[in-house]
Amino acid sequence: MSFSNDVRNELAREMGEKECCQKSELSALFMSSGKLSRESSKYLLSLTLDNAATARKAFKMIKNVYGLQSTVNVATRRFFRKNRYYTVNTQLGPDAKKILSEMNLYQGLIRKINWSQLGKSCCKRAYLRGLFLSRGFINRPEGSYHLEIICNNSKMASDIKKLMGSFDLPAGIVERKASLVIYLKEGEKIVDFLRLVGANKALLDFENVRILKSVRNNVNRQVNCETANLAKTLDASLRQVELIQEYVKKSGWEGIPFNLRELAWLRVEHPDFSLKELGSMLDPPLSKSGTAYRMRKLETLIEAIAGEQ
Numbered sequence: 326m327s328f329s330n331d332v333r334n335e336l337a338r339e340m341g342e343k344e345c346c347q348k349s350e351l352s353a354l355f356m357s358s359g360k361l362s363r364e365s366s367k368y369l370l371s372l373t374l375d376n377a378a379t380a381r382k383a384f385k386m387i388k389n390v391y392g393l394q395s396t397v398n399v400a401t402r403r404f405f406r407k408n409r410y411y412t413v414n415t416q417l418g419p420d421a422k423k424i425l426s427e428m429n430l431y432q433g434l435i436r437k438i439n440w441s442q443l444g445k446s447c448c449k450r451a452y453l454r455g456l457f458l459s460r461g462f463i464n465r466p467e468g469s470y471h472l473e474i475i476c477n478n479s480k481m482a483s484d485i486k487k488l489m490g491s492f493d494l495p496a497g498i499v500e501r502k503a504s505l506v507i508y509l510k511e512g513e514k515i516v517d518f519l520r521l522v523g524a525n526k527a528l529l530d531f532e533n534v535r536i537l538k539s540v541r542n543n544v545n546r547q548v549n550c551e552t553a554n555l556a557k558t559l560d561a562s563l564r565q566v567e568l569i570q571e572y573v574k575k576s577g578w579e580g581i582p583f584n585l586r587e588l589a590w591l592r593v594e595h596p597d598f599s600l601k602e603l604g605s606m607l608d609p610p611l612s613k614s615g616t617a618y619r620m621r622k623l624e625t626l627i628e629a630i631a632g633e634q
């Protein structure tokens with residue numbers, strides 16, 4: 326099963342106790358995936374979802390909050406990746422107008438946020454939860470970090486971006502086919518989102534993978550760095566050996582000043598040794614920086630003499 330579905334199933338089980346939050350979550354579901362129709366004087370609200378657990382949750386919340394009994398239909402969509410979908414139908418009674426205005430649906434279905442309902446932080450979080458349940462997707466943390474909410478129009482997208490912004494979640498918006506997609510790319514912000522909506526198990530799974538990945542990256546970086554250093558050292562060493570050998574061919578070992586001769590000889594004998602190792606073999610031994618200094622002196626001298634010849 327996809328990680329998105331894991332998160333949705335977890336969130337669908339998470340039933341906020343407070344009525345304010347349940348109302349808010351329902352609003353988010355209807356705002357993003359609802360439909361309102363009217364037959365004579367009766368209003369029918371329907372909610373189409375692709376996750377069974379979310380449909381069950383909506384059914385329960387509608388009953389808890391408004392005392393209304395809904396029906397749930399399951400249908401199969403052909404030529405579509407997710408071929409099952411669930412429709413929660415609710416016939417509204419005499420207080421239909423009150424419910425519709427609360428959900429910002431009175432004027433028909435408006436795909437934007439009813440901010441008056443989102444005064445409290447608990448309700449904002451519940452709203453985000455509802456949005457994820459109906460329109461959210463999240464990549465497995467093993468892949469690239471990505472969480473998105475698919476929007477119908479630009480007003481809905483800018484409202485959701487603003488809502489996420491109020492929790493310091495810097496969302497981007499991108500156009501995809503006929504819809505707009507709100508997304509988060511930073512692992513840390515995705516973790517914050519999961520925490521805010523109450524997906525605690527998914528959060529732990531996500532964090533575990535994130536830690537493993539960062540350890541692996543650090544190790545890789547270190548290995549790459551060491552390999553690069555080694556290659557650099559070896560390059561330098563081979564250049565020194567070449568320089569010394571060419572010089573010795575013409576001028577002999579005696580041509581090298583006595584205080585530099587031992588180091589030159591050790592270098593040619595041990596091209597794979599670091600300067601530190603060469604320094605420890607000198608008599609008397611020399612520190613790494615002392616050896617480096619002497620090697621530079623040797624190179625400069627040889628180059629200068631070679632230049633004169």
Ligand SMILES: [Zn+2]
Pocket residue numbers: 343344345346347349445446447448449451
């Ligand atoms: Zn609340």
